[in-house]
Amino acid sequence: MTSRTLVAGVDSSTQSTKVVVCDAETGAVVRTGRAAHPDGTEVDPNAWWDAFTTASEGLLDGVAAIGIAGQQHGMVTLDEDGEIVRPALLWNDTRSAQAGADLTAELGAETWATAVGSVPVASFTVAKLRWLAEHEPEHAARVARVVLPHDWLTWRLTGELITDRGDASGTGYFSPAESAYRTDLLKHAFGRTPELPRVLGPAETAGQHNGMLVSAGTGDNMAAALALELAPGDVVVSLGTSGTVFGVAETAAADASGEVAGFADATGRFLPLACTLNAARVLTSTATLLGVDQNGFDELALAAAPGAGGLTFLSYLDGERTPNLPDAKGSLSGMTRDNMTPQNLARAAVEGMLSGLAAGMDAVRAQGVSVGRVLLIGGAARSAAVQAVAPIVFGVPVEIPEAAEYVAAGAARQAAWALSSSPEPPIWQGKTRLTLDEPTDAELAEGIRVQHRHYEARAVQHGVPAKTRED
Numbered sequence: 189m190t191s192r193t194l195v196a197g198v199d200s201s202t203q204s205t206k207v208v209v210c211d212a213e214t215g216a217v218v219r220t221g222r223a224a225h226p227d228g229t230e231v232d233p234n235a236w237w238d239a240f241t242t243a244s245e246g247l248l249d250g251v252a253a254i255g256i257a258g259q260q261h262g263m264v265t266l267d268e269d270g271e272i273v274r275p276a277l278l279w280n281d282t283r284s285a286q287a288g289a290d291l292t293a294e295l296g297a298e299t300w301a302t303a304v305g306s307v308p309v310a311s312f313t314v315a316k317l318r319w320l321a322e323h324e325p326e327h328a329a330r331v332a333r334v335v336l337p338h339d340w341l342t343w344r345l346t347g348e349l350i351t352d353r354g355d356a357s358g359t360g361y362f363s364p365a366e367s368a369y370r371t372d373l374l375k376h377a378f379g380r381t382p383e384l385p386r387v388l389g390p391a392e393t394a395g396q397h398n399g400m401l402v403s404a405g406t407g408d409n410m411a412a413a414l415a416l417e418l419a420p421g422d423v424v425v426s427l428g429t430s431g432t433v434f435g436v437a438e439t440a441a442a443d444a445s446g447e448v449a450g451f452a453d454a455t456g457r458f459l460p461l462a463c464t465l466n467a468a469r470v471l472t473s474t475a476t477l478l479g480v481d482q483n484g485f486d487e488l489a490l491a492a493a494p495g496a497g498g499l500t501f502l503s504y505l506d507g508e509r510t511p512n513l514p515d516a517k518g519s520l521s522g523m524t525r526d527n528m529t530p531q532n533l534a535r536a537a538v539e540g541m542l543s544g545l546a547a548g549m550d551a552v553r554a555q556g557v558s559v560g561r562v563l564l565i566g567g568a569a570r571s572a573a574v575q576a577v578a579p580i581v582f583g584v585p586v587e588i589p590e591a592a593e594y595v596a597a598g599a600a601r602q603a604a605w606a607l608s609s610s611p612e613p614p615i616w617q618g619k620t621r622l623t624l625d626e627p628t629d630a631e632l633a634e635g636i637r638v639q640h641r642h643y644e645a646r647a648v649q650h651g652v653p654a655k656t657r658e659d
């Protein structure tokens with residue numbers, strides 16, 4: 189009997205760590221594990237290590253290589269001794285909104301987009317570092333190294349300060365087009381240049397851990413793209429804590445409007461991406477309000493007619509990133525005595541959350557990404573209501589890849605690639621995909637999108653620009 193080679197992939201995302209162990213040749217999943225992260229937008233990185241240890245317990249025997257994918261942008265600061273200076277500020281922590289606005293005003297949106305592919309809103313590491321320099325100078329003074337969540341976990345495994353193009357492209361001080369750090373921009377934001385992790389190529393090796401090869405790792409969205417083997421016309425919509433829309437591109441994006449982040453991917457190409465702060469948790473919060481569980485929520489939403497009787501839910505429950513309204517609050521509009529039902533509210537939550545992503549899809553499309561079909565992934569893609577509403581709101585065919593942890597699978601595929609020393613990632617067996625029913629009433633579908641855009645435009649018009657806020 190020939191023994192098969194095993195590889196592991198880790199997804200250290202906002203709410204949890206997931207680990208998958210796969211057959212390196214076929215990609216077949218043989219073991220999985222999971223552990224929760226603490227809530228909150230600032231987290232001690234040691235909690236991610238603990239979650240990784242718990243989630244991977246008993247899974248890694250006989251594994252030849254491992255790759256780590258992580259939530260993007262989080263600011264992990266280390267001192268001279270490698271100690272954590274302060275809890276990491278996560279991608280969804282909006283206290284750095286003013287810093288992002290200031291950086292944009294100081295150099296101009298066009299300059300940032302050209303230099304690093306993105307305009308620095310609150311999520312970007314560069315804005316968080318500016319916030320640290322301004323608000324916690326005693327912590328800033330201790331910072332000797334700045335890394336991202338996946339870099340920190342890779343460092344814990346290997347002792348090497350390593351990153352990859354994909355995750356580095358979310359810092360705001362790395363040029364995806366040039367594949368090089370822009371330390372001038374880091375210095376501009378932070379006042380000096382702490383040590384940064386070395387950027388590896390897609391199939392390079394970061395080091396070793398307990399006899400396993402450790403690959404470069406990457407950001408969670410880049411890992412999902414690697415797992416899904418995106419073809420031209422494929423656009424992913426991921427419904428986790430964040431909502432993201434992205435496709436693979438051959439050239440770097442530079443959107444000075446700031447709606448699309450011009451990231452690099454994990455294969456040497458590019459990953460234009462729009463991100464919202466409000467996805468799966470819009471549904472869970474609304475379910476809690478309605479006193480139902482996820483299945484009960486789906487039943488309610490599916491019992492309402494498309495359009496939710498005219499209710500429009502602008503789901504900015506955690507502020508918003510796209511559009512850039514860090515201080516926005518959610519709103520429910522169009523209420524009448526007739527339409528205020530639990531069914532319509534549940535439906536409006538699904539339609540509102542997905543409409544925000546449809547707007548992101550328009551922005552990604554405007555960057556030259558063709559949208560032939562949507563691949564829907566992430567925790568909330570499991571929702572029957574989401575599956576019913578997504579084809580209506582997106583207006584293109586929607587497929588649900590076979591239930592799987594795509595971020596962790598992408599990290600595992602990267603590990604298999606690093607192990608193979610081949611120029612291309614291994615070809616893994618195609619996963620089956622469920623094609624969702626397409627809408628029959630295009631006019632109604634357009635009505636939902638138009639209504640959402642109307643309220644979104646109003647929110648943008650009345651939104652408080654970061655530069656006029658009082659901290």
Ligand SMILES: Nc1ncnc2c1ncn2[C@@H]1O[C@H](COP(=O)(O)OP(=O)(O)O)[C@@H](O)[C@H]1O
Pocket residue numbers: 201202203204427428429430468469471472482566567568569570571572
């Ligand atoms: N059937 C479902 N309906 C709606 N939401 C769901 C469902 N299953 C899981 N979720 C939600 O998905 C989220 C987790 O998704 P995940 O993609 O793992 O997030 P992240 O990667 O940000 O940690 C949680 O908020 C969870 O409540």
Ligand SMILES: O=C(CO)[C@@H](O)[C@H](O)COP(=O)(O)O
Pocket residue numbers: 201202203258259260261279311358407408409428429430431432449461463
């Ligand atoms: O900030 C972004 C993308 O730019 C987020 O997508 C984070 O990478 C967090 O991802 P999830 O935990 O929601 O998957």
